[in-house]
Amino acid sequence: MSVPKKMPLPAILLANDLLDGDVVFRTASGWTRDPRLALVAEDEATATRLEAEARLAFERKEVVDAYLVDITRDEAGLPVPNHFRERFKVKGPSHRPDLGKQAEFGVR
C-alpha cells in the first residue's frame, strides 16, 4: 500500500470560473477573483475542507479545474505560490503587466 502523499501547506485553492474562465480563489464564504483574498489553509483539516467545497462547487457548475496550491506568504502576508507555474496563473502573462490579476489587483 502506498503512503498517502503529505499535503503541502500552507495552501490556497484555486480554480477556473466555468462561465468566464477566469482564475478564482476559495475564501471562507465563496469565490473571489482577487488572489489577495484567498483563504490560506495552514492545516490539513482546512485544506481538506477547501477541497470538499471545491468538489461541491464543481457539481454546482461554478468552477472547473480546482486544486490546492502550496504557497509562501510574502512580506505583506499575502500568499505567493511556491511553483512558478502557479505564480503566472495568479499574476497573468509575465510579458504583459497590463493584463491579468497583476494589472487588476496589483499582485506582484
Next chain:
Amino acid sequence: MYRYDEFDEAFVRDRVAQFADQMKRRLDGSLTDDEFKPLRLKNGLYLQLHAYMLRIAIPYGMLSSRQLRQLALIGEKFDRGYGHFTTRQNLQFNWPKLRDVPEILGLLADVEMHAIQTSGNCIRNVTADQFAGVAADEIEDPRPVAELIRQWSSVHPEFDYLPRKFKIAVTGAPHDRAAIAAHDIGIGIVRNAAGEVGYRILVGGGLGRTPMIGKAVREFLPKADLLAYLEAILRVYNLEGRRDNKYKARVKILVHEIGIEEFRARVEAEFAKLDGPTINADPAEVARIAAYFAPPTYEKLPAVSAAHEAAKRANPAFAAWADINTFPHREPGYAAVTISLKGIGEAPGDATSAQMRAVADLADRYSFSEIRVTHAQNLVLAHVRQGDLFALWQKLGEAGLAEANVGLITDIIACPGLDYCALATARSIPIAQSVAKRFADLDRQRDIGPLNVKISGCINACGHHHVGHIGILGLEKRGAESYQITLGGDATENAAIGEIIGPGIGADEVPDAIERLVDVYLARRNAGETFIEAVRRLGLQPFKAAFTGEAGHVAA
C-alpha cells in the same frame, strides 16, 4: 479565395447552434464536464492557464480583409484587443469567456469562418505555402488541393475519432516553405519524367516528444487519385495506430514501428481495394474549387519599377525593408510582402485589433483584399505593385508593422508558452524577446543572414524547436525554468531534426549562448555560406565547444 456555398453556410450555422445548445446543457447539468470537454475542443475551445482560449481555423492561412476585420472586432469586443497567429496558420484568442463563445462563433460564421477541427483527434486545419499562386518556383498552386482536402476532411465520419490528431500540409514548390516533412502527411506537387503533374506523398513526419521527418510513401501519385490515396493512409492509421498510449498514437510512431516499406505495402493494398471513383473528387468539383484560386487581374507592369528603385536609393531604411521583407512575384512589376509580426521586444505572432484593421485596409488598397498567415507567424500581402511598396512601408510603419527582419535571427517562432498555456513547462515569449533585443541591430542581423530560431515552452513543440536552425526548448528543472538548445534543425526540403548541444541553461543565459553559437558561425563561415550550411559543413563540435566550454556548466 474560396467562398462558401449554401451547404458550407448551413453546416457552419448548424454547428454554432449545436455549440450554443451544448453549452446550455453543460450549465443545466444535462452534460457532465467530461462529456462537454471533447465537444468544446471539437470547436477549438481550450481552457488555459488564465482563461479559455479559442483557436480559429484559417484554412491554409488565407484570409480576406473582411475576415481579418471581423477578427479585429472579436478581439476588441470579446478579448483583450489582440490575437495570436500560430505555427499552424491559425489565430488564437487568449481571453474569451465561455458565455460569449456562441456569439463569437456566430460572428465567425458571418464571415465564413469557424473553429471546427482546430483541436481533437481529427484531421486539423490544412496548411500550405504562404506564397501559393505567387512563387516563381511553383509547379502548381497548392490551395485548390488544400481546399479539396479541407472539404473532404471536414467531419469525415470515418476519421472523426482517430487515435490522435492529424496534420496535413501542402506545397506546390520544390522549395518547401510549408514544413511538409514535419506533418503527419506532407504533400508536394511534383512533375514526373513524362512531364505530368502529380503528388509526392510524405507520411509520418511530426515534432512533439518524438520528432520524425516524414518519409515518402508514394513518389508520384496521379492527381485524380488523391482522395482515395489519403483515405487509404488514414484507414491504415485509424485501424492500426495505437490507442493505448497517447504519446505513441501519432502515425509517425506506426510508420516508425513497422517501417515505411511495410506501411507503404499496407497503404497500397488498401488503396487497391478502394473504389477510387466513388471517393475521388468529381473533376467538375475540382475545377469549381480551382476557379476560386484563379490569379487576380494584374496590371501589365515593367519588371522593374523606376519609382521603387528611386525610393530605395533615397531611403536606406526602406531599401533594407524592401530587400528583406519582399519575395519575388511571378508577375512582372509585383512583389509579395511579408509583414513581420516580430517587432523587437514584442510577443511573436501577436497582432492588436488596430493592427489587424490596418493590415485589412492595406490589403484592400494594395493587394486585392487578401492576406495570408505564414507558419512562421507573420502575415503576407501577396500581390503588391512594386511602385506601391514605399507607401505601403510608410503605412506599416505607422501601425508598428515595418520591422525588417523576415527570415533573420529576430524573426523568431515562439509558442505562447507558460505565459498562457496550461501544458507549458516554461515560458517562450520572454526568451524570444530577450534574444530579439540582443540581436536588434539590423546591420548585424543582415550580416548574420538567414537564421531560424524557434522556441517551444514544452515538449509538444508547437514552436517547432526541433526544426529550428537553433531550437530552444523550455523545461522545468529542479523547480525552475530551464532551456535546452538544439542545433541543425531545418524545416525545408532539407528537413532535419536539431541535436541537443549541451546541458540546459537558465533563461538569462540564453541570449549569451545564442550569441556564442552565432560567433562560431561568423568566425568560421565561408563566403556566402549561411548559418545552417556552416553547421552542416562544420558539424556540431565547434558549436558544442563554444556552448559548453564557456557556459560555466559541467555536463551532468
